[in-house]
Amino acid sequence: MPKPLKWDSSWNPSWPYYPSVLRETSSHREGVEREWNVLTKEFIESRGRVSGARFCRIKWEKKGEGRPEMKEVSGSGFALDVDLVLIAAGFEHTEHEVFLKELGVDYDDKGNIKTRDYSTGVRGVYAAGDCRTGASLVVKAIKQGLKAASKVGVILLYFWFFHQAY
Secondary structure: OOOOEOOOOOOOOOOOOOOOEOOOOHHHHOOOOOOOOEEEEEEEEEOOEEEEEEEEEEEEEOOOOOOOEEEEOOOOOEEEEOOOOOOOOOOOOOOOOHHHHHHOOOEOOOOOEOOEOOEOOOOOOEOOOHHHHOOOOHHHHHHHHHHHHHHHOOOOOOOOOOOOOO
16 A cells, blocks of 8 residues: 555544554554555465565556556566565455465355464464454454464564555
């Protein structure tokens, strides 16, 4: 998504919608680098584990009265070393597209990712939150994320990400 507006006024610039403004927490001031308008293109595998990912920059183009469309910026591709992937999609139903199909995860009768003790049954792949239980509250997703992280054996940092439809 694009970088939200910086806003320090007491009133909501997007009324009656939830304001799409840049928020910063103490975690952001502790050395994290935030990137905007970046699309994940591919995860790189080495010896059965994720070892990197390829990305590109995007821009949003609005045509007429419709929603903006995401367009790749030509020549903006880059790669990073990656050893852990956390996907936070937020209040969206699980899409059974290429990524999950390639992983080979199973689904329950409602189309959510099937888990046992947060493990999907695919070695090294865990699920928590809405993709596991269906759309619910963010506090439930945070609690499940922490429980899943304890199963994975990592420290989970979570960030609130709000966006609004354009």
